[in-house]
Amino acid sequence: MAALWRRRERFLGASGLCRTVRALSGKNEYDLLVIGGGSGGLACAKEAAQFGRKVAVLDYVDPSPQGTTWGVGGTCVNVGCIPKKLMHQAALLGSALKDAQHYGWSISQPVHHTWKVKYFNMKGSFSDPHTIRGLTKAGKETVVTAENIVIATGGRPKYPTHIAGALEYGITSDDLFWLKESPGKTLVVGASYVSLECAGFLTGIGLDTTVMMRSIPLRGFDQQMASLVTEHMESYGTKFLKRCFPTKVEKLESNRLQVTWKNTDLGTEERDSFDTVMWAVGRAPDTKTLNLETVGVKTNSETGKIIVDAGEATSVPHIYAIGDITEGRPELTPTAIAAGKLLARRLFGQSSELMDYDNVPTTVFTPLEYGCVGLSEEVAVQSYGSDNIEVYHAYYKPLEFTVAERDATQCYMKMVCLREREQRILGLHFIGPNAGEVIQGFALGIKCGATYPQLMKTIGIHPTCAEEITKLHITKRSGLDATVTGC
Incomplete structure (x- = not known):
């Protein structure tokens, strides 16, 4: 694992992130001041600098309740997408x-994983609409003024503080990637x-892992696909406590954590002990110290998120x-980067191009990955009516699963289309x-308004999983068996 963390540090350094942070001292005037040194903020700052503007970035990470902190780069680089994908x-x-033994390789069993981690700062708040008060960890204050200010502080994981022991004994994804010992x-x-991504790789490296779900998995995603994802995880060893919610976490004399929960289906109270309890119950916008109310920046009273228009402008x-x-907005690194660059171009480059948030592709990196772009089947039906929607689908078996005789029950894809003459594709969902990598390519076509007939004219690359998309012909409406039987 040490190599993975060296790779993470090289990613941070090689991307030039550290070089974008200007040293701030005294009272300075800037064309653009960005509060937040994550992917979006740094992309905006670097793009603005390309136009010869004087740019500054303020970035500071409050330690998590367990004391975890990191440097510039934001969630994605330090405790999000990058370490998640490496794990x-x-x-x-x-x-x-x-699987290698089935292909003729002699590998001693069982395979064992060793956990190793290597550990790899100005907080800003508004004084007035053009002035930011920066504070270092040591308490040194710097006042910075700017013509334009971009807030890009992102979010942090939520703690269920109403649950006894949650804050004292639990961790979040902020902490998981920095643990010096295996979470057990x-x-x-x-x-x-x-939740599912972390549980998936913890199971994958041989740890006893349980997911506790109060309601449905992957809320906001296509629920048929979400069910297949969790079914696959269960079949490969991840345990699920469904329709359960925790009520208490206690530390035992053995230093293990005893969790008490309620099972809403059975109406019972249950408990078990764990080495680690990780909360993955959502994220909250990091706005509490920005002093937004002083300058009149409006936020959503329920979510706490900042209200912006199509040009990313706030109420000020x-x-x-x-x-x-x-x-x-989608909580995705690529959209933040793209929005930041486009904003800088509109401010300083005489551009008028706005960020387009439609048909943004994404992938859930569970053991069997789930990639999608466009509308879920549920949203498509809600938007257009079930009679106006056609869903093409298929169960398939990846070639690489055959030799190792791996179960492919959950390898599935579906395409949601309008039932009009052109049959425009509204959404594409792929598990496998x-x-x-598969969805990234098809996303271009769907972004350009691709239709089902056009896709059927696309020649697949053989033998790949992606080619099965170009052969989709069974509709859900037909009721026929959608299992792919051969080439």
Whole structure:
């Protein structure tokens, strides 16, 4: 694992993130001041600098309740997408090593994983609409003024503080990737993509892992696909406590954590002990110290997120917000980066191009990946009516699963189309190996308004999983068996 963390540090350094942070001292005037050194904020700052503007970035990470902190780069680089994908790959390599014997490789069993981690700062708040008060960890104050200000502070994981012992004994994804010891037997509370991704790779590296879900998995995603994802995880060893919610976490004399929960289906109270309890119950916008109310930046009273218009402008002229902190935007690194660049171009490059948030592709990096772009089947039916929707689908078996005789029950894809003459594609959903790589390519076509007939004219690359999309012909409406039987 040490190599994975060296790779993470190289990613941070090689991307030039550190070089974008200007040293701030005294009272300075800037064309653009960005509060938040994550992916979106740094992309905006670097793009603005390309136009010869004087740019500054303020970035500071409050330690998590367990004391975890990191440097510039934001959630994605330090405790999100990058380490998550590397840990996902570590788990996949473990599975591949087990499969290797079926391909003729002599590998001693069982495969064992060793956990190693290597550890790799100005907080800003508004004084007035053009002035930011920066405070270092040591308490040194710096006042900075700017013509334009971009808020890009992102979000942090929520703690269920109403549950006794949650804050004292639990961790979040902020902490997981910085643990110096293996988390051991782990309870992951929540049904979000963060929950399932982390539980998936923990199971994949050989740890006893349980997911506790109060309601449905992957809320906001297509629920048929979400069910297949959790079914696959269960079949490969992840345990699920469904329709359960925790009520108390206690530390035992053995230093293990005893969790008490209620099972809503059975109406019973149950308990078990774990080495680690990880909360994955959502994220909250990091706005509490920005002093937004002083300058009149409006937020959503329920979510706490900043309200912006199509041009990322807040309720205050010259103050903008991008990324996870904004209301109604996808909480995705690539959208924050793209929005930041486009904002800088509109401010300083005589551009008028707005960010387009439709048909943004994404992937959930569970052991069997789930990639999608466009509308879920539920949203399509809600938007257009069930009689106006056609769903093409197929169950398939990846070629690489055959030799190792791996179960492919949950390898599935579906395309949601309008039932009009052109049959425009509204959404594409794919569960299988390398789903992110598959969906990225098809996303271009769907973004350009691709239709089902056009896709049927596309020649597939053989033998790949992605080619099965170009052969979709069975509709749900037909009731026919959608299992792919051969070439």
